[in-house]
Amino acid sequence: MTAQLIDGNALSRTLRADVATRAAALKARGVTPGLAVVLVGDNAASQVYVRNKVKACEDNGLHSVLEKYPAELSEADLLARVDALNNDPSIHGILVQLPLPAHIDAQKVIEAIAPEKDVDGFHVASAGALMTGASGFWPCTPYGCMKMIESIGYDLRGKHAVVIGRSNIVGKPMALMLLAKNATVTICHSATPDLGAMTRQADVIVAAVGKRNVLTADMVKPGAVVIDVGMNRNDEGKLCGDVDFAGVREVAGWITPVPGGVGPMTITMLLVNTLEAAERTPL
Ligand SMILES: Nc1nc(=O)c2c([nH]1)NC[C@@H]1CN(c3ccc(C(=O)N[C@@H](CCC(=O)O)C(=O)O)cc3)C=[N+]21
Known part of the structure; x- marks a missing residue:
């Protein structure tokens, strides 16, 4: 069985149309x-x-x-x-x-x-808000990943999510967002001795390392949701993610492509955050 694609361009079109509607409403108020x-x-x-x-x-x-x-x-x-x-x-x-x-x-x-005004969500105050559940801007890339998981109607409650990568920009905030949705979360990184042993237990895998082929088919449980945050170039200079897409798509239940996956969603969530920053300013 081949995985279903989670199309970041298509989801972005839907979400951006809503941004445009709300932006027009704000504009009408000056x-x-x-x-x-x-x-x-x-x-x-x-x-x-x-x-x-x-x-x-x-x-x-x-x-x-x-x-x-x-x-x-x-x-x-x-x-x-x-x-x-x-x-x-x-x-x-x-x-x-x-x-x-x-x-x-x-x-x-x-x-x-x-x-x-921190629409990237990188300020310590934004990081603290995410950690505690207070109101603040969420970093656009992991926020976009959450929207992609939400778009397939997937209930994270009680599921095991494995995040590969621990950056302040993606891995750590991603883990907190998954945790807030009641997933059991594991964060793996360069010192994890057996990455495959971890990912094979995962219902959801988020790969955010910045290296090609970090995740291969033998590391994925059949039916898992695979989100590819990577932005790399292959030997032919073509854009590719962290996931061996051709192999993993034969095992996974859902998978995001690169390009056309997390990248456009990052920009979409930047628009959403900027719109919300504007909506919050008193007239
Ligand atoms: N303060 C800050 N905020 C950022 O959000 C930020 C940053 N710095 N520095 C660089 C990274 C990278 N990033 C991307 C966003 C969209 C695509 C994107 O749209 N990618 C397209 C392909 C684009 C192409 O063809 O090269 C896709 O995946 O389909 C890629 C990369 C935001 N970043």
């Missing part, structure tokens, strides 16, 4: 949701991602501002820009594209963003 995207340096991948984010805003009735700075921008100057955006009433969400050049302390810049 508020256009605004996102500021700050890009430092000329990382080629970042240029593409940032352009996609700006285009997604435009397509769905959000206003966006792209600020590009040379790689030599000082940390103090970047902090000053963040402060200006914090105080700009036309901007409801601020995204500082990562990675930043090595001379800039990325965490310090993230903490400078006003939590109510």
Whole structure:
């Protein structure tokens, strides 16, 4: 049996249509949701991602501002820009594209963003809100993964979810979101001695490592839900995830493709968070 595809492009179209409707309603009340995207340096991948984010805003009735700075921008100057955006009433969400050049302390810049504008969900206040169940923005990638699982009507209660990867941006928040839905959660990482022994027990697997073929068919329980967060290039230079898609799709019950899976959902949840930031601002 071949797994059913969870189509991130199709789900994004549905969710973005709702964003556009709500953005239009806000606009009618005189508020256009605004996102500021700050890009430092000329990382080629970042240029593409940032352009996609700006285009997604435009397509769905959000206003966006792209600020590009040379790689030599000082940390103090970047902090000053963040402060200006914090105080700009036309901007409801601020995204500082990562990675930043090595001379800039990325965490310090993230903490400078006003939590109510932290639509990436990377601020310690946002992380704390997710951990405790308080209101705050959830990081877009794991949030998008949760929406994909929700879209197939899957009940996580009592299921075993295995997350591969423990980053602050994906693995850790992903585990907390799954836990909040009453899954039993295991987090695996580079020091896990037998990854397959863990994943073979999983009803849901989220692969977020950043390495090709981390998950192969022999590591998957028949019928499992497999979410692929990876963004890698194969030998032919084609975009691929962390999962051996061709093999795993013959075993899994559901699987997300790369491209067309988690990537577009990350951008969709950025739009959702920005819209909600705008909806929360008092008129
Ligand atoms: N502050 C910050 N926030 C981020 O959310 C953030 C970041 N920094 N730095 C880089 C990563 C990466 N990221 C992606 C988003 C969408 C796709 C995406 O839409 N991918 C398409 C394919 C795009 C292509 O063809 O290259 C897909 O999977 O179908 C990919 C990658 C957001 N990031």
